Amino acid sequence: MNTAAIDRLIPQRAPIQLVDELIEAEGDRAVCSYTVPVGSLFIEEDGLLAEVGLIEHIAQSASALAGHKALLAGASEPPVGYIGEVKHFRCFRRPRQGDVLLTTVTMGPEAEGVTLLTGETRVGDETVAATRLKILIRELR
Amino acid sequence: MTREEIVEQVNALLAGEFEVEANAFAPDANVKETLSLDSLSLVDLVALIQQTYKVKIPATELRSIQTFENLYDYIESHLPAK
Numbered sequence: 001m002n003t004a005a006i007d008r009l010i011p012q013r014a015p016i017q018l019v020d021e022l023i024e025a026e027g028d029r030a031v032c033s034y035t036v037p038v039g040s041l042f043i044e045e046d047g048l049l050a051e052v053g054l055i056e057h058i059a060q061s062a063s064a065l066a067g068h069k070a071l072l073a074g075a076s077e078p079p080v081g082y083i084g085e086v087k088h089f090r091c092f093r094r095p096r097q098g099d100v101l102l103t104t105v106t107m108g109p110e111a112e113g114v115t116l117l118t119g120e121t122r123v124g125d126e127t128v129a130a131t132r133l134k135i136l137i138r139e140l141r
Numbered sequence: 142m143t144r145e146e147i148v149e150q151v152n153a154l155l156a157g158e159f160e161v162e163a164n165a166f167a168p169d170a171n172v173k174e175t176l177s178l179d180s181l182s183l184v185d186l187v188a189l190i191q192q193t194y195k196v197k198i199p200a201t202e203l204r205s206i207q208t209f210e211n212l213y214d215y216i217e218s219h220l221p222a223k
Binding site (some may be wrong): 084086108109110111112113114116117136 | 184188
């Protein structure tokens with residue numbers, strides 16, 4: 001699956017699209033990748049990815065999983081999701097430009113349209129960030 | 142696990158998580174109102190029960206859980222067999 005295909009799964013577009021590829025998806029779990037581009041809007045003055053960029057990347061990875069599941073279920077467009085709450089965000093190291101992020105997201109319980117998910121981002125073998133997010137997902141069709 | 146143990150443990154869990162005095166948990170009190178749960182925090186209750194008791198509460202079942210008595214009943218009837 002390439003970037004063209006990711007456009008079918010998530011509504012975000014460049015320059016705020018922060019997922020390149022849905023590498024694998026099974027059940028409520030998915031792995032997505034993103035190479036931090038030089039000159040990204042989310043790069044701060046020190047040349048490192050902003051923490052908010054990491055959170056957005058994890059949220060978009062969850063969105064890719066939701067989009068994948070929606071398309072498998074017959075939807076014509078991916079659902080739109082909103083971050084409702086960020087819980088227990090931990091950033092161990094802000095990624096550099098050119099780093100390849102591999103993020104595993106797992107959908108947890110759902111109540112009244114709010115889904116609790118966990119996300120962990122690695123660069124190579126190093127975990128650089130982890131969080132729990134509450135996502136509101138609105139089906140389009 | 143007995144009914145009394147479930148009630149005692151659930152009350153302690155909820156009091157700690159949602160910072161409400163456990164003596165406010167009358168069996169017929171409304172769970173959402175007592176714990177001040179809104180549409181964002183309701184999922185925390187579902188996650189807490191699932192994590193602690195391995196009991197999933199589907200959205201359709203959640204609507205039927207109005208009171209603490211309903212919640213204890215649901216957990217008791219869905220506890221995995223040991």
